[in-house]
Amino acid sequence: MAILEVNHIEKHFGSTKVLKDVSFSLDEGNALAIIGSSGSGKTTLLRCLNFLETPSSGEIRVRDEVLFDAARSAAENERNLRTKRLHFGLVFQAFHLFPQYTALENVMLAEQLLAKERPDFKADRKQILEEIRAHGEQLLDKMGLANRADHYPHQLSGGQQQRVAIARALALSPDILCFDEPTSALDPELTGEVLRVIRSLAEQKTTMIIVTHEMAFARDVADQVIFMDNGYIVEQGDPRQVIEHPREERTRQFLAR
Amino acid sequence: MFWNVTKTLLIGLESTFRIFALTLVFSLPLGLLLGIGSASRWKFLRRIIMVLVWVIRGTPLMLQLIIIFYGPGMWLGHNIWGGNEAGRITATVVAFSINYACYFSVIFRGGIEGVPVGQREAGQVLGMTKSQIFFKVTLLQMIKRVIPPMSNEIITLVKDTSLARIIAAQELTFAGYSFLKSAGLTWPLFYTGVFYLLFVGILTLLFNYIEKKLDYFR
Numbered sequence A: 001m002a003i004l005e006v007n008h009i010e011k012h013f014g015s016t017k018v019l020k021d022v023s024f025s026l027d028e029g030n031a032l033a034i035i036g037s038s039g040s041g042k043t044t045l046l047r048c049l050n051f052l053e054t055p056s057s058g059e060i061r062v063r064d065e066v067l068f069d070a071a072r073s074a075a076e077n078e079r080n081l082r083t084k085r086l087h088f089g090l091v092f093q094a095f096h097l098f099p100q101y102t103a104l105e106n107v108m109l110a111e112q113l114l115a116k117e118r119p120d121f122k123a124d125r126k127q128i129l130e131e132i133r134a135h136g137e138q139l140l141d142k143m144g145l146a147n148r149a150d151h152y153p154h155q156l157s158g159g160q161q162q163r164v165a166i167a168r169a170l171a172l173s174p175d176i177l178c179f180d181e182p183t184s185a186l187d188p189e190l191t192g193e194v195l196r197v198i199r200s201l202a203e204q205k206t207t208m209i210i211v212t213h214e215m216a217f218a219r220d221v222a223d224q225v226i227f228m229d230n231g232y233i234v235e236q237g238d239p240r241q242v243i244e245h246p247r248e249e250r251t252r253q254f255l256a257r
Numbered sequence B: 001m002f003w004n005v006t007k008t009l010l011i012g013l014e015s016t017f018r019i020f021a022l023t024l025v026f027s028l029p030l031g032l033l034l035g036i037g038s039a040s041r042w043k044f045l046r047r048i049i050m051v052l053v054w055v056i057r058g059t060p061l062m063l064q065l066i067i068i069f070y071g072p073g074m075w076l077g078h079n080i081w082g083g084n085e086a087g088r089i090t091a092t093v094v095a096f097s098i099n100y101a102c103y104f105s106v107i108f109r110g111g112i113e114g115v116p117v118g119q120r121e122a123g124q125v126l127g128m129t130k131s132q133i134f135f136k137v138t139l140l141q142m143i144k145r146v147i148p149p150m151s152n153e154i155i156t157l158v159k160d161t162s163l164a165r166i167i168a169a170q171e172l173t174f175a176g177y178s179f180l181k182s183a184g185l186t187w188p189l190f191y192t193g194v195f196y197l198l199f200v201g202i203l204t205l206l207f208n209y210i211e212k213k214l215d216y217f218r
Helices: A042-049 A074-078 A081-085 A103-115 A121-142 A158-170 A188-203 A215-221 A239-244 A249-256 B002-038 B043-058 B061-076 B085-114 B117-125 B130-167 B172-183 B187-216
Strands: A002-013 A016-027 A031-035 A057-062 A065-069 A088-091 A176-180 A208-211 A224-229 A232-237
Touching (some): A002 A042, A016 A042, A016 A232, A042 A208, A088 A158, A088 B117, A103 A121, A103 B130, A121 A158, A158 A176, A158 A188, A188 A208, A188 A215, A224 A239, A224 A249, A232 A239, B002 B085, B002 B130, B043 B085, B061 B130, B085 B130, B117 B130, B130 B172, B130 B187
Antiparallel strands (some): A002 A057
16 A cells, blocks of 8 residues: 555746656555756755655645645644654755764754653653663664764764664654755765665665666666656656656666666 | 053953953843844834944944943933942943944844754654754754854953053043053053953963854864
8 A cells, every 4th residue: 555645746936847747656665766857856856755845736645644735724734843844854965963962862853852852751851761762773773873872973984874873863763754866965885885874775665765866776686767857757667667668758868877 | 550550450460350350241142032032023122222323333432431421420310330340340231232233133133044944843743842943953053153252252351351441440441541640651551451362362262262152063
């Protein structure tokens, strides 16, 4: 069953249409790769899913719950916005780690803040915080960064920073983890370590949407590929079919470069 | 004579310090509010603050002090500050707080706008509230950016307190000058410089310490 359904999303900035009638669905445990040239609307689409941009029209559903519907009032769309956001995690191209916190603190922060709102927080404070710490350490360990937990972001390489950012995004166990060109800010040597982590997440059946320029990676890891151009979804389907035997002329042009 | 002068100057220094400390207590939060306001999306608010900052930064602090202290007596018909020393100090603190809040607001705005948008977005995506993002993510990064220009303004404030002499508040420079008038002595006035230097020296050490404390992140 589809965990995510995106129906007829459009987004305009002034008179510029950035997304045009974008519809797709994603099954639980699958990885979706979105490819396309810069300016084709891929990043805007991710930002709409994470409520960093408001779509001009269309609907977003997660597990059959309508999270956003442009036909509804703004107030209704913004109600429980924080809870809605937690369905999604986002890993940015430029990491955006919090510089004043260590790797581990970066991973723990959101979970600690949420825990403070729990009614039993005062009574079980110590135990809750210990669980959060253990969870954070476990996530960093999974990223191969157990020995970097107490380092500050500026003491880490780009690849390590991005892996901390992935751990941070995983901390709240989002239904769908989104990656916005996660390796575009890294030099080729560091790209591999981040891709390896994403690959292992795919093997563990993490539901993911990955905007990427790494075609080989998209073909190998994704269960589903979308090619976007000029705000439209031009072609979508099985990665081997879309990347190796594209039906559309535009897709062929893009992949030929 | 030397001890006599020193004692008088120390009493003046106390007033100087009082003006300095109270001005900071009021102008820092007020400046932060104005800074947040001038970085807000609300155009009307930004305009009002822009005009206020222009007027306050565009006229001499001494003139503002004279208007605040003598204005009510001239236009409202009674001196709301009272004629005593405490009243003069209060008027000084009011004038200084408004003036310094305007300068601080520009520094704070720079600090707010200097934190990358990505920091706020990273917080939003993690489900943080606006105030959590401000206090847990943005604030410390802002403070770090703001410390060097802030230390400049605060050091200027130490010496600006001497302007209070114009309304006969008995601060350090007033005390030094009084010996020139009463006994024709010039050295007490020069001697006040030592006090200012020590005051600013301590502040400089303090700011160096804070900068070093915040050096652990970039």
